[in-house]
Amino acid sequence: MKPEVVFTKAAAKTGFSEGTESPIAQGVKAGGFVFVSGSPPLDLKTGRIISGDIVKQTEASLETVKATLEAAGSSLEKVVKVTLYASNSAYYATINKVYARYFPHDPPARTFVTVGSWPMEFDIEIECIALE
Secondary structure, rough: OEEEEEOOOHHHHHHEEEEOOOOOOEEEEEEEEEEEEEEEEEEEOOOOEEOOOHHHHHHHHHHHHHHHHHHOOOOOHHEEEEEEEEEOHHHHHHHHHHHHHHOOOOHHHHEEOOOOHHHHHHHOOEEEEEEO
């Protein structure tokens, strides 16, 4: 079975579309799973990066993950593993409060990683693996 690339309707605005300078699929369906690429805090309506407040950034990243899963025929309820990258470990408690709203019951396995920087100005990026 050949992997299937997944993009949301907002993908062209966010730089996640075919033919862009970044060779990135927003998500890929393969083997009964959906693999969602690292999703920075993007405004899905404008494609612009949301910077500043970590609560707003976390919400935007999770909304992008959610939209990608839905475009693949999956959902947050089917997520089995999340990797969360943040620029500062001091954001841990604040990110957890937002994260808990998106995964209120039976949360998936998760890894929290602190990173140095990204090529753009934001503080969080979230990727996941879900069942199809």
